[in-house]
Amino acid sequence: SAVISQKPSRDICQRGTSLTIQCQVDSQVTMMFWYRQQPGQSLTLIATANQGSEATYESGFVIDKFPISRPNLTFSTLTVSNMSPEDSSIYLCSDRWNYGYTFGSGTRLTVV
Amino acid sequence: DAKTTQPPSMDCAEGRAANLPCNHSTISGNEYVYWYRQIHSQGPQYIIHGLKNNETNEMASLIITEDRKSSTLILPHATLRDTAVYYCIVTTGANNLFFGTGTRLTVIP
Numbered sequence: 032s033a034v035i036s037q038k039p040s041r042d043i044c045q046r047g048t049s050l051t052i053q054c055q056v057d058s059q060v061t062m063m064f065w066y067r068q069q070p071g072q073s074l075t076l077i078a079t080a081n082q083g084s085e086a087t088y089e090s091g092f093v094i095d096k097f098p099i100s101r102p103n104l105t106f107s108t109l110t111v112s113n114m115s116p117e118d119s120s121i122y123l124c125s126d127r128w129n130y131g132y133t134f135g136s137g138t139r140l141t142v143v
Numbered sequence: 144d145a146k147t148t149q150p151p152s153m154d155c156a157e158g159r160a161a162n163l164p165c166n167h168s169t170i171s172g173n174e175y176v177y178w179y180r181q182i183h184s185q186g187p188q189y190i191i192h193g194l195k196n197n198e199t200n201e202m203a204s205l206i207i208t209e210d211r212k213s214s215t216l217i218l219p220h221a222t223l224r225d226t227a228v229y230y231c232i233v234t235t236g237a238n239n240l241f242f243g244t245g246t247r248l249t250v251i252p
Contacts, residue, residue, distance in 0.1 A: 037186075062238075064239050064240075066242075073230075073242045073243060073244050073245060074187070074240075074242040075242075076239050076240075076241070079238070079239060121184075123186050123187075125186075125239075125240075131177075131189050131192065132177075132179075132189065132240055133189065134186035134187045134188070135186050136185060136186050137184070137185065137186050139184070
């Protein structure tokens with residue numbers, strides 16, 4: 032399986048600002064996924080990012096709030112824009128390999 | 144993807160086998176059963192997956208009933224480091240994983 036490096040691991044941000052989270056995969060993968068995990072909750076899919084095409088967003092998530100880039104088969108970024116305290120969560124990226132999925136270690140975001 | 148039902152929490156004594164059940168009565172013929180776990184503040188970790196046969200690896204065993212409507216994850220000798228939330232997921236493997244609420248396993252010394 033691939034190894035995913037995600038950064039930053041945590042950050043504290045002011046409301047109204049934006050944060051970009053990066054995920055680097057050690058091998059080429061077609062599909063990458065971005066999840067949000069709110070405090071005490073399970074993981075919720077934000078969007079699916081395929082290289083060379085626009086990301087596909089799940090209901091309740093929009094590109095203006097969570098723009099995603101996928102410039103090549105080993106890298107993706109998620110930006111959390113115009114942040115509010117409600118955006119305080121753990122954000123995780125994931126890839127799909129053969130029949131399994133690997134996850135990054137997560138970014139713990141606190142908005143104050 | 145088919146939905147799953149898991150007990151919200153379980154306790155297990157250290158050194159004993161932990162048996163985590165999962166119901167997936169609407170599973171389709173092309174859907175696999177995956178198990179992941181999430182230790183506090185970390186990303187989910189792959190444990191095991193199977194289609195219809197029982198599977199075993201260095202971490203756990205997966206027992207799938209003949210009708211495939213339920214399965215059990217077995218951790219043969221639970222340690223304190225196995226304390227985590229365990230997610231049972233059914234999926235074709237072609238798209239994303241849908242995470243339910245999982246089972247919070249607490250291994251007790």
